[in-house]
Amino acid sequence: MQSAPVLEAQHLTLRYPGSSSPVLADFDFALAPGEIVSVLGPSGVGKSSLLRVLAGLQAPSAGTVRLEQAPLREVHPRVAIAFQNPxxxxxxxxxxxxxxxxxxxxxxxxxxxxxxxxxxxxxxxxxxxxxxxxxxxxxxxxxxxxxxxxxxxxxxPRVLLLDEPLGALDEVTRGEMQRLLLKVVADFRTATVIITHDIDEALLLSDRVILLGGTPAREIGQWCIDLPKPREDYIAEVGAVRIEILTTLRQAVRQH
Incomplete structure (x- = not known):
């Protein structure tokens, strides 16, 4: 039997005052207990805005966010967020x-x-x-x-939200932190959302990758990565998914 989502968003729309179009439109999302989901997309597409809504830091213009099936309308002690700047x-x-x-x-x-x-x-x-x-x-x-x-x-926390947490680190330290994140999630069973620009990082860490694109931002692709972690021994399988993500992203950029 599949577990109920620990965090769920339905029909999320976010429009900032004075803006002619929303940042996000009709976005649906569900996060299972212990799951790691990475959100990818070009700069400025709305990834950080989405994370702020999921954290209760920003109220959506429309739609709902639910934590353990209860409405989330403000910051909550069971949802923790960390940014690139510690x-x-x-x-x-x-x-x-x-x-x-x-x-x-x-x-x-x-x-x-x-x-x-x-x-x-x-x-x-x-x-x-x-x-x-x-x-x-x-x-x-x-x-x-x-x-x-x-x-x-x-x-x-039941949910850990990470906004480009490793973006400012050197390659060796970043690798160490990636392994630490996997250990933390395994030990604490904390459902985790990672905002990142790094496709390889998303593929190494995530159970699922969501790609945002367009204006307003929508989900334009989703991939389940059903491979054991760590994934350094699955170069071919991970590489095939990487090509799919890059192809989808390039097509979206051309259309835009």
Whole structure:
């Protein structure tokens, strides 16, 4: 029996004030527990706008978003979001930056012991227990991004939304972070949406890839990647899907 979606959007439309056309139009989406979905598309197509709506940071002009079958109309403690910029507070240690996420709006009230258990577990999950007393200025780019993910995990989210989280990292660090994300999702069973420009990254990490295109943005392609992870040993199979995605994207750009 298929699990009910943990996050679902129906007929989403988003129009900004003063705009002649919507950014998104009649977009449907469903995210299963533990699933990783990557959203691809050209720059400016509306990927980040979509993520903001799914996070409850932006109200849609029409349509609905539901979290565990309940309407999502604002930020929710079970939905965590991380951006390309880790957004760490420079005057706080790594440990206190992770704990800071527990003070966000509508977070459940926790005892000091419960908070510490959550923070310790999140820091350990991303492999930074040795650096917990460091300040952001002493962290590498990869460590800062791990800290941002730990801040999300401390909230025990059902849904993790990532907006170009690895875009500013070098290739080696990016590979390490990709492996970390797979581990985090496997350990926490956190349903995850990744916004990325990197087709290869999407193919390596995702159970499903959605391609946005057009004005207003719509889904112009979707691929289920039914291959074991990690996928470095499935070059031919992944390469075939990559060609399909590139072909669809190029056709959409020409039509536009």
């Amino acid at each position: 957004g760490l507070l420079p005057w706080l240690t790594l440990e206190r930056n992770v704990a800071f996420g527990l003070d966000f709006k509508r977070q459940p009230l926790l005892s000091r012991e419960e908070r510490q258990i959550r923070v310790d577990a999140a820091i350990a999950e991303v492999g930074l227990s040795h650096a917990r007393k460091l300040h952001p200025a002493a962290l590498s780019g990869g460590m800062a991004q791990r800290t941002a993910i730990a801040r999300c995990l401390a909230r025990k």
